[in-house]
Amino acid sequence: MKPLILVVDDDASLRRVLEYNLLEEGYQVVPASSGEEGLRLFDEISPDLVITDMKMPGISGMQLLSAIRERSLDAMVIIITAFGTIDLAVKAIKSGAYDYITKPYSRDALRITVANALRFKGLATENRRLKSELSDRADFRTIIGASSAMEKVFGIVDRVADTEASVLITGESGTGKELVARSIHLRSSRQNKPFVAINCAAIPYDLLESELFGHVKGAFTGAVRDREGKFQLADGGTIFLDEIGELPVGLQPKLLRVLQEKAVEPVGGTKPSKLDLRILAATNLDIEKAVSEGKFREDLYYRLSVIPIHLPPLRERREDIQLLIKYFCGKHGERKVSFDRECMELMVSYRWPGNVRELENSIERILIMRNGDTIKADDLPEKIRSGASNSLSGINGNEEVIVRFPDDGYSLERLEREAVVHALERNRWNQAAAARFLRIPRHTLIYRMEKYGISMPGKSG
Ligand SMILES: Nc1ncnc2c1ncn2[C@@H]1O[C@H](COP(=O)(O)OP(=O)(O)OP(=O)(O)O)[C@@H](O)[C@H]1O
Numbered sequence: 001m002k003p004l005i006l007v008v009d010d011d012a013s014l015r016r017v018l019e020y021n022l023l024e025e026g027y028q029v030v031p032a033s034s035g036e037e038g039l040r041l042f043d044e045i046s047p048d049l050v051i052t053d054m055k056m057p058g059i060s061g062m063q064l065l066s067a068i069r070e071r072s073l074d075a076m077v078i079i080i081t082a083f084g085t086i087d088l089a090v091k092a093i094k095s096g097a098y099d100y101i102t103k104p105y106s107r108d109a110l111r112i113t114v115a116n117a118l119r120f121k122g123l124a125t126e127n128r129r130l131k132s133e134l135s136d137r138a139d140f141r142t143i144i145g146a147s148s149a150m151e152k153v154f155g156i157v158d159r160v161a162d163t164e165a166s167v168l169i170t171g172e173s174g175t176g177k178e179l180v181a182r183s184i185h186l187r188s189s190r191q192n193k194p195f196v197a198i199n200c201a202a203i204p205y206d207l208l209e210s211e212l213f214g215h216v217k218g219a220f221t222g223a224v225r226d227r228e229g230k231f232q233l234a235d236g237g238t239i240f241l242d243e244i245g246e247l248p249v250g251l252q253p254k255l256l257r258v259l260q261e262k263a264v265e266p267v268g269g270t271k272p273s274k275l276d277l278r279i280l281a282a283t284n285l286d287i288e289k290a291v292s293e294g295k296f297r298e299d300l301y302y303r304l305s306v307i308p309i310h311l312p313p314l315r316e317r318r319e320d321i322q323l324l325i326k327y328f329c330g331k332h333g334e335r336k337v338s339f340d341r342e343c344m345e346l347m348v349s350y351r352w353p354g355n356v357r358e359l360e361n362s363i364e365r366i367l368i369m370r371n372g373d374t375i376k377a378d379d380l381p382e383k384i385r386s387g388a389s390n391s392l393s394g395i396n397g398n399e400e401v402i403v404r405f406p407d408d409g410y411s412l413e414r415l416e417r418e419a420v421v422h423a424l425e426r427n428r429w430n431q432a433a434a435a436r437f438l439r440i441p442r443h444t445l446i447y448r449m450e451k452y453g454i455s456m457p458g459k460s461g
C-alpha cells in the first residue's frame with residue numbers, strides 16, 4: 001500500500017510543487033494550507049509522514065510539530081526551512097522532527113529524506129511489533145492443567161497445531177480460549193508470522209466489515225485512503241476471530257466466501273486478493289443453539305469448526321485449581337507463599353463463575369492483602385469464604401450439584417420446580433432423558449410437570 005504523506009504549506013505554488021514531486025515518487029498526498037488544517041487532517045487520516053513549512057500565519061510549523069508529537073510519539077515529521085535558518089531546523093529536530101529540508105530544495109534531497117523517514121518508521125513499527133510479540137510469548141506459552149479434560153485439550157492442540165485446519169474453541173468466559181488459540185499459533189510453522197485477534201462483538205456493525213476486510217479510498221464517507229483490514233494484516237499468519245457467535249448475520253456470507261476462496265475483497269473494491277491464512281475462532285455462546293435458531297449459518301459453522309475444542313468451566317475440573325494457584329503465585333513473584341488446608345479447600349470448592357481469569361485476579365488480590373506467607377481463610381475475599389457455607393456442594397453420580405441457599409430462606413417447591421425445568425432444558429425437553437437425569441421414574445416427572453404447569457416453550461398444554 002502507498003504511504004500517505006500530509007503536506008502543510010501556506011504558499012499554494014510551493015505546496016503544489018511539493019505535492020507533484022511526491023505523487024511522482026508514488027506516494028499518496030493530502031495537502032493542507034495552514035497549520036490548523038494540517039492538525040485537523042493529521043487527526044483524521046493519521047498519515048505515515050508529515051512535511052511542513054516552518055513559517056506560516058496562525059499555527060507555525062514548530063507549533064504543529066509539538067502538537068503532533070503530543071498526539072503520537074512515533075509520528076514522523078519533516079520540516080522545510082528557508083535557506084539560512086539552520087538554527088530553527090536544529091531546534092525542530094530537538095523537538096522531535098525526523099529531519100529537515102532547506103528551501104530551495106532539490107528533488108533528490110526530497111526523495112532521499114522522505115524515503116529514509118518512511119524506512120525508519122517501518123523499522124520502528126516492526127521493532128515494536130516484535131517486542132510485543134516476545135512479551136506475549138512469555139505469557140502465552142504455558143497452559144496449566146492436569147485434569148483429564150485439559151489433558152484431552154492438550155492432545156488436540158498438539159495434533160492440530162501444525163496443520164491448516166480451522167479450530168473452533170468454545171467455553172465460558174475466562175476459561176482460556178484465547179490462550180489456547182495463541183498456543184496453537186505458536187506451535188505452528190506460522191509462529192514467526194502475525195497472530196491477529198479480532199473481537200467480533202466489540203466493533204460496531206457499521207465498521208466491522210471494513211475492520212475485517214479493509215476498504216478502498218472513497219468506499220464511504222470518511223474513507224479518505226485505502227486501508228487494510230485485519231485479514232490482510234494477518235496474511236501469512238493466523239487470524240483469531242474472537243466472539244464469533246456475535247458476528248452479524250449480514251456479514252456471515254461474506255466471511256464464508258473468504259474462507260472458501262481464501263481471498264478477500266475490501267469494501268468498495270472490485271477484485272479480491274489471495275491470502276494465506278490460518279483461521280481460529282472462539283465463542284462463549286452455545287453456537288449449536290444459535291445455528292438451530294437460524295442466528296448463525298450452518299455452513300459457516302461447519303467451515304469454522306473442522307476441529308472443535310471445548311474448554312470446560314473451572315468448576316468441572318477442580319483438580320486444576322491447586323496447580324493454577326501455585327502457578328499464579330509464581331507468576332506474580334511470590335513462590336514462597338502457601339495456602340493452609342482450610343483455605344485451599346475453600347478455594348477449590350468455590351464456584352468460579354469467571355473461571356481462570358477470576359482465579360488469577362483473586363490470587364493477585366490475595367497476594368496484595370495477605371498478612372504473611374501462609375494464606376488463611378481470613379485472607380480470602382468474602383465471596384470465596386462464604387461460598388461454601390451457604391451452599392450445598394457434592395458429587396452425585398458424575399453430576400456435580402451445587403445449590404445456593406439465599407440467606408432469607410427458600411421454598412422447597414420452587415427448588416423442585418427449578419430442578420425439573422433445568423433437567424428438561426438440558427435434555428432438550430426429552431422427558432425420558434430428563435427423568436433419568438433426575439433419577440426418578442418418567443411418570444413422576446410427568447406428574448411434577450403437571451403439578452407445576454411446566455410445558456415445553458412454544459407448545460401449549
Ligand atoms: N489453563 C490456564 N493456565 C494458565 N493461565 C490460564 C489458563 N486458562 C486461562 N488462563 C489465563 O486466564 C486469563 C483468561 O484467559 P483467556 O483470555 O484465554 O480466556 P477466554 O476464554 O478468552 O475468556 P473470554 O471469553 O472472557 O474472552 C488469561 O490471563 C489467561 O492467561
Ligand SMILES: [Mg+2]
Nearest residue numbers: 177178242282
Ligand atoms: Mg477471550
